[in-house]
Amino acid sequence: MKINYKLPLLLLLIIPSLLSGQKRWSLQECIRYAWDNNLRIKQQELSIEQSENNLAQAKLNYIPTLNASVSHSMNWGRSVNIQDLEIVENKLSQSTSASARAAVSIFEGFTRKNDIKSKGIVVEVSLQEVEQLKNNISVEIARSYLQILLSREILKTAQESIKSVEEQLERANKLVDAGSVAYSTLLEVQAQLAAERFQVVNAKNQLKSSLLTLKHLLDLEGDASFDIEDVNVDFLITGFSGEDVDELFRLSQSLPQIKSAELNLENSGLQLAIAKGRALPSVTFSAGYGSYYSDSREQAFFDQFNENRNPSLGFGLNIPIFNNHQIKTSVKNAKLGVRSATIEVKNRQQILYKEIQQANNDAVSYYERYKASESNVKAMEESFRYVQQKFDIGILSATDYTVAKTNLFKAQSEFYQSKYQYVFQLKILDFYKGKSISL
Known part of the structure; x- marks a missing residue:
């Protein structure tokens, strides 16, 4: 069998160079x-x-801060009809409301x-x-x-x-x-x-x-x-x-x-x-908009929302007196x-x-x-x-x-x-x- 001496010789030449190159x-x-x-x-x-x-x-x-809210509620039992103010017994009633409010501090x-x-x-x-x-x-x-x-x-x-x-x-x-x-x-x-x-x-x-x-x-x-x-x-x-x-x-x-x-x-x-x-003192300004719907009224949902609109504007003044x-x-x-x-x-x-x-x-x-x-x-x-x-x-x-x-x-x-x-x-x-x- 022929022994190849080239590879070991090559390794002997390469390894020292690698070590020296650390x-x-x-x-x-x-x-x-x-x-x-x-x-x-x-x-x-x-x-x-x-x-x-x-x-x-x-x-x-x-x-400014801006927040919105939506709520829906259901009620059972005695309630008051908003249209004629008559008392209604054991009737399921539902209502929906939505609002948005923005506020900013002025000073x-x-x-x-x-x-x-x-x-x-x-x-x-x-x-x-x-x-x-x-x-x-x-x-x-x-x-x-x-x-x-x-x-x-x-x-x-x-x-x-x-x-x-x-x-x-x-x-x-x-x-x-x-x-x-x-x-x-x-x-x-x-x-x-x-x-x-x-x-x-x-x-x-x-x-x-x-x-x-x-x-x-x-x-x-x-x-x-x-x-x-x-x-x-x-x-x-x-x-x-x-x-x-x-x-x-x-x-x-x-x-x-x-x-x-x-x-x-x-x-x-x-x-x-x-x-x-x-x-x-601090001064704030706020603006809001809201509306609601109730099924106790015989009126369409969007018609009620349009009719019950409730926009608002306001200024607030806070004066620290005693804290x-x-x-x-x-x-x-x-x-x-x-x-x-x-x-x-x-x-x-x-x-x-x-x-x-x-x-x-x-x-x-x-x-x-x-x-x-x-x-x-x-x-x-x-x-x-x-x-x-x-x-x-x-x-x-x-x-x-x-x-x-x-x-x-x-x-x-x-x-x-x-x-x-x-x-x-x-x-x-x-x-x-x-x-x-x-x-």
Whole structure:
């Protein structure tokens, strides 16, 4: 039997290319996907639709109401003949009536006008709340995205470190065989190699955990593999001495949490106007038309309906005089609502100012830590090269080598942590400037 080797060979060529072509998400793609699919955002967007429906209804309240009714009744027993007013015993009588009525409010103390304005502001508030939720999710995604990049750097460093220790283990074996160093030196290097492998395992697990965190933020379903792009953030790192906090605060006034508070303050003023408007007289106009038919009269159905027509026109004036102080209480509560909304605006501005101060202070601190850790890494690398040279020729103990190797890895980890913490704070400051979060 002839074996076809072409298909397996073709698969071997195709599979690696498919694996290498796995989608890797950019930060912007992650944020956009979350905006389109996050359930909290979808739920909040429903409130926008509800607010828009309420606004449409408030506008429709200007349209006159129109209602019609038709009724038919049957009676048994004693009744009165409408034609001659004689009493009729045990006779079935039937009657039919129909009417239509239209009504429109002419004046209601401007409550409808202010209600439309209020409902329009509620729509804008709902939009701002969605934007605030999107901003919060964007910040969390950026934090998680940078954490993945940090985990990758630490894993790469751990893998490079393990290669160095493996080389030292090979040298230690040769030195032990040659009798240049004690066997205990070999054991210590083997212990260091085991520790390095443990660090690699920890770094891999941390990377998996970071990827899973971002995947959860995106609400991605299933167990499909997920990965992000490799992004070099070094170009973002420049000299930094802090931002002008007052200028940042001025630029941040367009953020949703501030705009929604200001809109709520405006809405509370309209609610006060509505409450006061209910104390004013209201004027309504109505028009009606009706007729009826009864079989107690010896007259055709349509003739009776035409003869019994009953059109009507009317104006109504309602003057609030005493309503158990309900209107007065509503006005008092509306005034309290204005005061509360005013305080809320100031409170949110105060919180935002403190957040900007803290973000600016953190950015300065992380930049200083970054520069200090950068110098520390350079010093540790130089020191370790000197230690490694001495260890290679057998004039330094394995214990000293292990300590130097551990200190170098610790310094490198702290350097990467300070770098990505600083980059994240830069993105937060850009966010307060009104810029979108990107890398």
